[in-house]
Amino acid sequence: MSELLEVRALSVRYGATCGIAEAEISVPAGGVVSLLGANGAGKSSILKGVAGLADAQGEVIFEGRDLSRASARERVKSGIVYVPEGREIVTALTVDENLTLGGFLLDGRTRAARRSAILDLFPEIANRTRAPAWMLSGGEQQMLAIGRALMSGPRLLLLDEPSLGLAPLLIRRVFERLAQIRTETGLSILLVEQNYAMVSRFSDVLYFVRSGQISGHRLASEIDMSEEARRQLLESYLGARH
Template sequence: MTEVLSVSGLSVFYGTSAQAVENVSFAVGDGQVVTLLGANGAGKTSIMKAIAGLIPSRGEILFGGEPISALPARERVKRGIIYVPEGREIVANMSVRENLVLGGYHLAARDRRTRTEMVLDLFPEIANKADRAAWRLSGGEQQMLAIGRGLMAAPKLLLLDEPSLGLAPMLVRRVFDRLAAIRRESDLAIVLVEQNLAMSMRICDELHFLRGGRIIGHRTAADLKDNAARQEAIDAYLGAASAA
């Protein structure tokens, strides 16, 4: 399997002494979904922002086999790395369609139209609301819009940060249903940050468990198909609250 992303010895500091991430290493293969799981403050978002080029970091980041640590965020976007942040951060007073166009701003007009229709086909929940202001969407629909906006850029690697954050269980299932469809219909590589193990298991290939800015465990999805093995991982790395 070809490696799309390789992270080696990644460390992130805030200020001169506060270390958020310590010596993290993992890889993502072509078409693979890799999940980073852990509680708040585990360093998950800092890892995502470092890969996207939004914060400085130490260590090596390879994308498509080439070093990108020195590249600015804009150049990483051009190469196909798209970050969908937690909290969605859509432009509330713009329409659904305008938000999508914003995600594909660097594409030619014809390509933007094609990808807009592709995204709306993928997310029928927002397709019939394309000309409605984004603030009028439900929380789950806003999350679908945020993911769709990321897909507009035709990414090779999607960094998806806490898509279940703040959503009711039914809406979480709807969002992950759409992610499963993306998984089936494309070879897009995804790094998924989550606290919800059960939902992550629906779409991922590998899971890395984080605590205190370090990776403390690794499992494949196949390892955790057995209920006893899943409970063991929950007890060891996450605590019972993360099982839901």
């Protein structure tokens, strides 16, 4: 697969604090790449740096174009869409209004077609389009957050902890829908997640983030091994039991 996204020497700072230093990551077209690491390791900083939502240095090359100096809005127009940790849907607005926000740059016909496709994908929210978003369950809110992001027709979806706060059944359901989207549309995904068992089945490549740096990466297929071997491998990259 050709590379859709290439991140070169990406560094993100928050004042005097380093979120991530000199990160090198690539995401193939149609691929899923996951970032694994402890809380505070720098995973979310990578997503924000790619999305243009952080003070970042380095290169972000997307579909062969240098977006390093592009604004977050310009990156969305280019096909990079970020779903933050905690979802950050507008809870005072209805489900429909949240979806409309995600497609505000679209013409009416395209917006209606995408809305219909998203509601087919997430039937859990299809019969609640007039309900305020705060009334949805955690899993439904996550589906709405992903649906809102899909309204813009992204080529690359940046997902930050989509399983956070969800019951195991809902986690499986969310990841099943993501796999379906990938199969049907060729969407690429850069994912931050701590649920190792889930991401190892869902991903093509795993990057390990430790103390603000990329400590290594492996093909997910290479980690299909015994529990003890898997534990030793993760400890070698992450320095802790997972």
